[in-house]
Amino acid sequence: MNKVFVFFILLSVFSIAFIAPLESEFIKPKNFPKPKYNFQNNPFDSNKINIGRALFYDPILSKDSSISCASCHSNYTAFAHVDHALSHGIADRIGFRNAPGLMNLAWHENFMWDGAINNLEMQALAPITNHLEMDEDLNQLLAKLNRSIFYKNLFKQAYGDDAISTDRFLKSITQFLLQMVSANAKYDSVKNGNAIFTSQEKNGYHIFKKNCATCHAEPLFTSLKFEQNNLAIDPNLKDMGRMRITQNPQDSICFKVPTLRNIAFTFPYMHDGRFSKLQDVLHHYENIQLLTSNNKRIKIKLNKSEKVDLTAFLITLTDQKFLFNPALAFPKKLLLLNRRKNE
Amino acid sequence: MYFKKLILLFLYCVAIYREAPAQSQKTTFFLQTDFDQLYLKDSVKISKCAIYLTNFKFYNQAQLVFVDTIKAHLVDLLDPNPIQFNIAANLVYNRVVFNIGVDSNTNVAGILTGDLDPRKGMYWAWQSGYINFKLEGILNTKVQQPFQYHIGGYSGNLNAIQTNSFEVYPNNKYTLSFNFMPMLQYFFAQKQFELMSPQLKAVQLAKLLSENTTCTKVQNLSNE
Numbered sequence: 001m002n003k004v005f006v007f008f009i010l011l012s013v014f015s016i017a018f019i020a021p022l023e024s025e026f027i028k029p030k031n032f033p034k035p036k037y038n039f040q041n042n043p044f045d046s047n048k049i050n051i052g053r054a055l056f057y058d059p060i061l062s063k064d065s066s067i068s069c070a071s072c073h074s075n076y077t078a079f080a081h082v083d084h085a086l087s088h089g090i091a092d093r094i095g096f097r098n099a100p101g102l103m104n105l106a107w108h109e110n111f112m113w114d115g116a117i118n119n120l121e122m123q124a125l126a127p128i129t130n131h132l133e134m135d136e137d138l139n140q141l142l143a144k145l146n147r148s149i150f151y152k153n154l155f156k157q158a159y160g161d162d163a164i165s166t167d168r169f170l171k172s173i174t175q176f177l178l179q180m181v182s183a184n185a186k187y188d189s190v191k192n193g194n195a196i197f198t199s200q201e202k203n204g205y206h207i208f209k210k211n212c213a214t215c216h217a218e219p220l221f222t223s224l225k226f227e228q229n230n231l232a233i234d235p236n237l238k239d240m241g242r243m244r245i246t247q248n249p250q251d252s253i254c255f256k257v258p259t260l261r262n263i264a265f266t267f268p269y270m271h272d273g274r275f276s277k278l279q280d281v282l283h284h285y286e287n288i289q290l291l292t293s294n295n296k297r298i299k300i301k302l303n304k305s306e307k308v309d310l311t312a313f314l315i316t317l318t319d320q321k322f323l324f325n326p327a328l329a330f331p332k333k334l335l336l337l338n339r340r341k342n343e
Numbered sequence: 344m345y346f347k348k349l350i351l352l353f354l355y356c357v358a359i360y361r362e363a364p365a366q367s368q369k370t371t372f373f374l375q376t377d378f379d380q381l382y383l384k385d386s387v388k389i390s391k392c393a394i395y396l397t398n399f400k401f402y403n404q405a406q407l408v409f410v411d412t413i414k415a416h417l418v419d420l421l422d423p424n425p426i427q428f429n430i431a432a433n434l435v436y437n438r439v440v441f442n443i444g445v446d447s448n449t450n451v452a453g454i455l456t457g458d459l460d461p462r463k464g465m466y467w468a469w470q471s472g473y474i475n476f477k478l479e480g481i482l483n484t485k486v487q488q489p490f491q492y493h494i495g496g497y498s499g500n501l502n503a504i505q506t507n508s509f510e511v512y513p514n515n516k517y518t519l520s521f522n523f524m525p526m527l528q529y530f531f532a533q534k535q536f537e538l539m540s541p542q543l544k545a546v547q548l549a550k551l552l553s554e555n556t557t558c559t560k561v562q563n564l565s566n567e
Binding site: 038041042116117118119120121122125126128129130138139142165166167170171245246247248 | 450451452453454455456460461462466468469470471472498499501541542543
């Protein structure tokens with residue numbers, strides 16, 4: 001009897017060990033393609049994720065230690081910034097673009113509205129060193145971190161010694177950014193056969209596939225490409241989009257297609273945050289001609305009821321588990337309690 | 344018993360291998376900037392002159408015989424350290440090929456260490472990519488005119504990397520000279536005192552520097 005009991009205990013332990021995902025393992029959602037990020041160069045480690053999380057929420061990254069990444073990328077709004085059209089920096093400086101929501105970054109090859117950043121590991125350098133945002137010098141920042149007993153302890157735990165170098169710093173932040181996977185919306189449940197759309201949502205999905213899916217391709221709800229959507233150039237910002245990077249006139253006022261996942265939470269919309277409501281966005285697209293994948297120019301025409309149905313579908317892209325995931329939230333215990341003990 | 348002998352033989356071989364003197368030959372490159380002092384006089388003061396030299400490869404005719412394990416050497420041309428290669432004694436080569444600048448694959452590889460660490464100041468944070476070379480200073484005319492030229496770009500027609508190839512032989516010292524004068528003359532004539540992002544002009548100027556790079560033998564090391 002005892003032997004049978006021990007056997008079942010061991011079997012359960014092995015089952016948990018092999019079946020349950022490790023905390024530090026990247027799990028590809030069933031309906032998602034293969035991610036683009038090279039995990040081999042930066043294998044997940046819960047201690048490193050922890051550092052990245054602390055750094056993401058810590059204003060130490062800015063020159064005057066007043067703003068953190070989370071200042072413009074709040075977890076409750078899918079890591080977007082709903083307060084302002086343009087990102088805010090230190091000393092009340094106003095940035096150049098709308099802070100986009102952060103999610104499913106492992107599937108992206110370039111970042112920012114103009115694709116200026118070519119690897120997720122390098123992304124954090126842009127806002128940290130931007131004069132209008134955190135305005136910090138990389139060497140100064142690493143010196144600050146290397147003076148912090150709190151961070152030195154964290155790095156020692158994660159990397160074996162307490163040296164805080166550029167690659168350890170950036171790879172840790174990257175590991176946390178990679179945790180931001182949104183794949184548990186109602187849409188995903190429907191796709192995985194665990195839920196069904198209401199008739200309104202179903203109709204909205206049909207309208208979406210007919211009019212929006214070329215650019216906002218499923219399941220990421222972005223083609224990850226750069227598109228020109230006929231927005232008039234803001235005379236103050238004079239933002240030329242992708243052309244700023246490629247110098248190619250064909251890329252003039254082309255911007256990266258944003259994901260529609262969690263769109264109900266990521267207002268304001270567009271690269272300069274000019275539209276505060278989803279209805280404004282739909283209105284914009286009704287008044288322009290869009291180029292389809294087979295180079296046809298189309299005009300989106302929707303009646304009032306169709307707009308309501310489309311909006312109902314877009315709301316099915318809201319992922320409550322992602323928005324309120326405690327593992328992505330401000331690390332109160334780590335940053336407030338442990339840090340106070342250390343410093 | 345047989346197994347023990349085998350182990351002893353193995354250990355003996357390891358010991359011999361470890362004791363064998365590592366024979367190598369040295370090829371050294373001294374690096375310098377080559378400014379036309381007559382032209383500059385006191386009118387130009389260079390404060391920063393740094394360059395990435397990458398992917399050194401040695402060839403014997405068309406055959407690749409040695410690849411530098413260090414991917415990138417960041418050289419401060421105002422205070423340069425020589426680059427030295429320890430190459431096995433039996434290798435024959437007659438050509439070195441290297442890049443001025445960082446290649447596309449390296450530019451998209453994510454965070455890197457050593458001379459490619461962004462904290463070395465040769466990385467554009469607002470737009471991913473390495474600055475292949477930097478030239479900064481002050482032009483003393485009626486007013487003190489600062490100038491800064493950051494030349495780089497890795498993608499498509501904005502790829503500013505340049506490949507240079509020179510005849511070199513084992514056990515010699517060479518001087519690699521980078522003549523920035525044509526570039527400075529071009530900029531000053533145009534009254535352009537800043538170039539800070541990847542663009543077609545940067546590619547042209549990188550080419551100009553590459554064309555004005557020379558390699559001269561300064562010493563034979565075989566008798567040292």
